[in-house]
Amino acid sequence: MSTRELTFVQALAEALDLCMAKDPRVFVLGLGAPDAAAVFGSTKGLVVKYGPRRVLDMPVSENGMTGVAVGAALRGMRPVMTHVRLEFAMLAMDPMVNQAAKWHYMFGGQASVPLVIRMVVGRGWGQGPQHSQSLQAWFAHVPGLKVVMPATPHDAKGLLISAIEDDNPVVFIEHRWLYNIHGPVPEGIYRVPIGESKVLRRGRHITIAATSYMTLEAVRAADELAEEGLELEIVDIRTLNPFDETPLLESVRRTGRLMVADAGCRSVGFASEVVTRVVEQCFSDLKEPPVRITLPDLPTPTTRALSNYYYPLARDIAAAARRLAGRPPKPQPEIQPEDFLDVPDPTFTGPF
Amino acid sequence: MSTRELTFVQALAEALDLCMAKDPRVFVLGLGAPDAAAVFGSTKGLVVKYGPRRVLDMPVSENGMTGVAVGAALRGMRPVMTHVRLEFAMLAMDPMVNQAAKWHYMFGGQASVPLVIRMVVGRGWGQGPQHSQSLQAWFAHVPGLKVVMPATPHDAKGLLISAIEDDNPVVFIEHRWLYNIHGPVPEGIYRVPIGESKVLRRGRHITIAATSYMTLEAVRAADELAEEGLELEIVDIRTLNPFDETPLLESVRRTGRLMVADAGCRSVGFASEVVTRVVEQCFSDLKEPPVRITLPDLPTPTTRALSNYYYPLARDIAAAARRLAGRPPKPQPEIQPEDFLDVPDPTFTGPF
Amino acid sequence: MATVTGTPPPDVARQMLRSILRIRMVEERIRDLYADQEMRCPTHFSIGQEAVAVGVCAHLRRDEQVTSAHRSHAHYLAKGGDLQAMLAELYGKATGCASGKGGSMHLIDEAAGFLGAVPIVGSTIPIGVGAALASVLQGSPVLAVIFFGDAATETGVFHESLNFAALHRLPVVMVCENNLYSVLSPLSCRHPEGRAITQLAQGHGVWNRHGDGNDAEAVHALAGEAIAHARAGRGPAFLEFKTYRRLEHCGPLEDRHLGYRKPGEYEAWMARDPLKLYSQRLRARELVTSADLETMAREIAVEVEDAVTFARSSPFPTREQLAAHVYAP
Amino acid sequence: MATVTGTPPPDVARQMLRSILRIRMVEERIRDLYADQEMRCPTHFSIGQEAVAVGVCAHLRRDEQVTSAHRSHAHYLAKGGDLQAMLAELYGKATGCASGKGGSMHLIDEAAGFLGAVPIVGSTIPIGVGAALASVLQGSPVLAVIFFGDAATETGVFHESLNFAALHRLPVVMVCENNLYSVLSPLSCRHPEGRAITQLAQGHGVWNRHGDGNDAEAVHALAGEAIAHARAGRGPAFLEFKTYRRLEHCGPLEDRHLGYRKPGEYEAWMARDPLKLYSQRLRARELVTSADLETMAREIAVEVEDAVTFARSSPFPTREQLAAHVYAP
């Protein structure tokens, strides 16, 4: 197994390149897909290699273009559509949810829609109310859609390849604060199966199920708590639908304590589903009520003076874990309105 | 208090009439709003009384027309928009979720969007995959939207009046199988507050939280179980957002057993939120794991031979309650594919 | 393929008449049977509008693609969709073209090039365009014909699709059946006065024509031009045909008591019923005799009864089918 | 109000020049300050496009309504939006026009008739139409002017809104600033070759004109016609103005190194910079002297510095504000 390191976004670009090289049915479609910004670099070099027909720019017509992608998928192509913000896909709920998600079922299984819809979610630099929503809960509520949220470069590549090879519509949600993280990524084609949760880290005291970027925050919290002898077991829910609960249930049966970290709004969010599944099946194993770490039920404020308090951080996970384990709280420096919590790292200087 | 009886749909029509008579800012907007079918009768007589400008038909342009309604609401009107199927509102997620739900917040509270969006949900007579979805979970996940689902004629009128008088966007979801049920409806204007759950029936053994039509099925189940000495306490969640959990928690603390009945798909549905809230706050009171009664995670099949097995019925609620209470199961006649479970009553003969 | 104009050759003309008659007889039979309440799904009849489907589809190769919407019986049958599978679908049977999961609003016959019909207005327009795009990306362009009603031209997705089809000069023919109504709503509360539907296509720089949708040969001639245009790689073409719905918007009954139709309108259109018009014309042209027509009707009646028998005697899907086909394997 | 054509009266001309200069100076100042990384929100500059906003808004009464999109600084300022509140908003301060919750992409000044700007392309088009509808329903029509870019004409909602505005002859003027690009994508990968943007409006039967967006007086003249048309109750009007974005799509920097602009294009447009053009013209017409211009610049500089000081010295919203304003009371 290779120890070569790539960034998350490089891993995505490599997955697209490999799939396009291997399968002429695969093409990329999205606003600016072939341009110099290359969707944060994820489509870099593809247009030079495969030409503008297979790396297709489009009008600002998300609804129509998603329908076009559905039609192309029905006729033997495998489109990979990209939205640089999840919100832009909200224009396309009919083709995604009424058509793509149901086509196979409503026509008795004779046709299917092999379509990948990439959506960038995330935060930072004042993205604000209309450029930062993370609606994985919506898609995970729709039978017929698969919903994937990778948290590591390795999974980003392996899951994107699986998504492109899947004969069903797959919503592939990417958190932009993961784009620059490095990690080992094998060369060539490999697959991370859709529908498999993964235990990222073993621990005896508390099970934490996390999605996407919150997996990273969970790891940070786990590192901090490890020094205090409090062990988190981290289950990365890489696929939200179909949701593989087995490793999670197995873990909770050992730890008896559950936390769920998901960067969507709280009410009727994906975290509620995780809690419910566990409670239904591990009721007697639970020593304490499960704890949700989510966004509050608020729109996203633009000013960092407010967004600093909007996003849950590793320290919040750690604090909740201490409470859950009955450990004494640990004093933390107050977060200040001026603090620069609106960037993943100092290299990030906006304006996007 | 009046003992006059009206049907659910008559109660809606009366609410609209009273609000339009009282407030010139109120107008109705929707496909066929002024036509002879009058949105299942809910807008009956309004166009004669108030004219075609205040009972406005529209092009099949749900996205644009919802944006128009938002703009009109911002400039002092109080539009009541109607979709005869929830699916048609799926074209309008941007104006509803990005604009109406966030306008007040994202502009610092200076403007607001007093807009009611009625959506008909339901089932029957082969509505099939694209005419029967019940996506209350989506709307309840969106901060800034209020989500109302009345279950009785009394609440239909009182909640619609409250919704129209509310300064926020309110998603008002009506189950068509409730339209013909009768119930006492006071004359004149009265309000059922948005954001109040209601204990519909007292019982000692099991708490069941239900929404919309499932409240009716819960009552039927409760009647059946009462004869066996098993008492259900029914909490009607008339408002899903903001969700008033108080009477529910209070009830579970007494019964120690929770069931949730909601006619949306199971995963990441509203029922998950109810279970999670209760578990977070009544963990030690719960004697058994909570039970969800929902639609399966499947698209809606058209043929009754399959839809007969798709929708949970009072008998399913009763059976689950017996299990939950440790009572012996009661043999039930098998449902046959030919059975006519696709109509609320024999008067219902399609084709809609 | 050369541009088709003037009257079609005799065999084509006869074929078209037969096809119109067949669709009419199928739907009239469905009307009778609907009263039994065994076909339990929303059903939109094409009666009075058959000439559009027939005049257009007369040009199409089996592998060329067609999409439609909620009112799709005529398009499905004219394109060669399987009659037995359609009736079985309306009866909700396992042998239906969608295994009973779709019903009248969800017809499909991929073998016949009928890509699919679904009832969300406008939704199949980009899907048809996408089918054409796929064929172009695959290097062998295949025509896609997209049927929809006048109200579909009010949807944003119609314009988005037209713009994209024009941008890439895709082999698409859009066929708008303007029957003057959307459910009970007349054009006057949906379209600006004096703005023709073809003007919308013109706005996108798309080749367009309009004609009499109740005259099978007028449809056939214009469709021939449009299809030749699109097949030749000159980009999409748009056709509007004025026609008229005889029955209620959804369901088997007449609905004149509702009073939304203009006075005299119904009678005027019934006088121009496409079946009547075309059988008269072909009789006048001595391409068919009343005897021929009776033979046709007899043959079709047999075919329809066979299909009805097939549909009614077919089994319902089994309970296991409920959870099947959510995801492709 | 009578149709405005030809050159505007001297005072209006001077006012327009001053307004263009002011917008330019404000944005140039924002560019300098952006480097401090204290304005932390996506920011789209109007530099090079100011003449459209100014030429149109010169006609508007304060109570008439304007909407815009992601690139709204010029529209906000030209309509009389509060400069201090705008800068405070970019700094994320409590004194911002959206209390810091919106940022550059969410400007509003209801007192000035600036109904709002949001960054979902096309989304404010129906909202502007709805504002006009409200005024008509209220019995006292008020003009709504809707600003958007060339890419917004690709959205379905643009067409749905245009159709509805035309259907009800609403007092709406739509102003499309065609700066040739959507982010880095040229028109050629979004619009069919040879199809003018105004043709889309024509398709809906909507009155339309196009002109030079870098010539303040050309804009002013066409806007006068369009506004007179809409105010007179003759229905919506559509205007397309060709103009050019000098800076990167989003952010304060030049972006010529990206290579998406056609060779010579940038230089050609810079030679026709609206500020340069108009100041030259008014000097030639002897309506202003270089001395006047310096005075203007000095006054504006003071105003801008005051606003910057106000913004920087304003307090951040307090933590309690996070949960405030989700619902109106």
Ligand SMILES: Cc1ncc(C[n+]2csc(CCOP(=O)(O)OP(=O)(O)O)c2C)c(N)n1
């Ligand atoms: C997006 C959407 N909105 C509303 C409806 C409800 N609806 C079903 S059929 C129909 C009328 C469509 O009229 P037209 O397109 O002219 O077709 P026709 O029924 O006249 O053949 C409407 C509005 C729908 N199916 N989809």
Ligand SMILES: Cc1ncc(C[n+]2csc(CCOP(=O)(O)OP(=O)(O)O)c2C)c(N)n1
């Ligand atoms: C519905 C939607 N899709 C995509 C985007 C991303 N986006 C932001 S600005 C922009 C370009 C818009 O171009 P144009 O309308 O011409 O305005 P300009 O930036 O040129 O002023 C795009 C595509 C968006 N904001 N909304």
Ligand SMILES: [Mg+2]
């Ligand atoms: Mg019609």
Ligand SMILES: [Mg+2]
């Ligand atoms: Mg532009």
